[in-house]
Amino acid sequence: MSSFSLEEAALMVERPEKSEPLGLFFWICVSWIGLNVFGAIFANVLPLPNPLTENFNAINVGPGLHHLFGTDDLGRDIFSRIVYGSRVSITVGIGAILIGFGIGAPLGMLAAYRRGRFDSFLTTIMYVLLAFPAIIATIAVLSFWTPRSLFKIILVIGVASIPLVYRVIRTATLSVATKDYVIAAKVQGATDRRILMKELLPNIAPIAVSFFLIGVATVITLEGALAFLGLSVNPPTPSWGNMINEARTVLTENVWLAFFPSLALCLFLIALNFIGDRIRSHFDVTEVKL
């Protein structure tokens, strides 16, 4: 009857339950983002035509064998321009959010952990900044701060994202900071630094990671909007946003010129959002376990 000891039985019972799989669509999204990032990094190594070479013998050619996505009104290869354009979008997306997290996340955690006057002061400032529409602010700054460069764009959007990151991280930390295990660590003599790094950070990590990805998506949209208004990198350097902007003028002659960069932007954002959302719910203990 009993071929195993009680001890073994107990261990069997308490073996961790297999966590719910992330699903096929999640991995498709991850592969898609991976493919885009790969393209952005290795664009000049890949066998792509130069995105800046104009060819007046092949203007506004539709999608085909020779030019996969066709050519634009200056005869430049659209596929190549999209791949090169992803460089700007992805760099701005990740760079700006890194600035936002680099400043907003530590401040948010510290404010939620310290509370008191420090928290009230910082939160008030952040909420005032938040009340001001980010897009208007970035447009205003970028219109006057010329000549525009990738670095300046990243910096301006990055600074604009600080209050957003601050708010999310502060709220996430608040809900963890009052938990007994944080007090328990404190009464074991743990320093504030240790509590922030070992108790709070791992517990807000799922929310932070998911917000990071969704933040990248938001910033890419913002960059697209700025580029559409002609406030991103200067032409002829392609970015998804300024490609759509340029396509606007020839929309009646060549619909593909607007379609493909829009599609690229759209698929990239959907994939990022889905991954972010999936990660959040995957690590959300309450949602998975109940």
Add this chain to the structure above:
Amino acid sequence: MSDDKLLIVKDLTTTFATAGGDLPAVAGVSFDLARNETLGIVGESGSGKTVLSRTIMGLQPRVNTTVTGSSILDGFEVVGASENEKRTIWGTEVAMVFQDPMTSLNPVMRIGKQIDEALRVRLGMNRKDAKARALELLELVGIPSPVQRYNAYPGQLSGGMRQRVVIAIALACSPKLLMADEPTTGLDVTIQAQILNLLDELKERLKMSVILVTHDLGVVATRTSRIVVMYAGRIVETGTTRDVFYHHRMPYTRALLESSPKVANKSHTRLVTIPGRPPNLLSLSDGCSFAPRCKYATDQCHLVRPELQPSIEPGHTFACWNPLPINAEATLP
């Protein structure tokens, strides 16, 4: 200062500044605790027992809180000490066992690691020694196959097991005082007894003092040597466990005792309750806080607050104008 006292609390007051005014959660509490003694702090919800126990170890909220009086733990004045100073006694002098083992362990850290942390940070042990000591501690608190459990996450353990781990963490730096705030409220009854017996046994073995904070008189009855009864932030009766149970003078203590369900009662016996509700601490009267709910209350009770006065037994004090007669027998719950 006598050396046999581990903890001397004098006139300790904790006031929270709230939107409605100052809220005295603990008001002028004094008592002391000998080495290797177990003290019970009892009272209903909101009586200030948790705030008291946290203030004793300097764990009150950082903001909007004023603490006056004194709480001297093994020669260290906790009141007024900075966080950095208090950090030197937390863990090594005083440690805490929490009410709910579901929330008092970090869900994303292996339990072994959570015990190691304290050992490595506070006692400067290296990885290997800390692990050996952590396994010893797990063994000590009665966790079967500690080697396997060492790598488990809190979510993989049952409530009773988790509470044992919480106790192991508390014991990591061999504290002299263990503060157990409702250590069994989150557990079912059979596990409650196990955990309380474990605390008892550990106290004897490690020569600690224990403060057991609870609303359950059954918990303190056999395991404490002395009891402090709190009501509305004040001590209303204190004495040896025996005196408080059999010779209590304060009507509130009697009411509390009577409202414990008793196994000897026939089934469907109505539970005895204390009429009314605990007072609003923002608008306390000048009189006895329990007067509005007390059947013995007189005009004097409503107007003047009674101070603690000695009863006939040594160390037994109570705060009441109309105390119950001496030797008022009550049945143990």
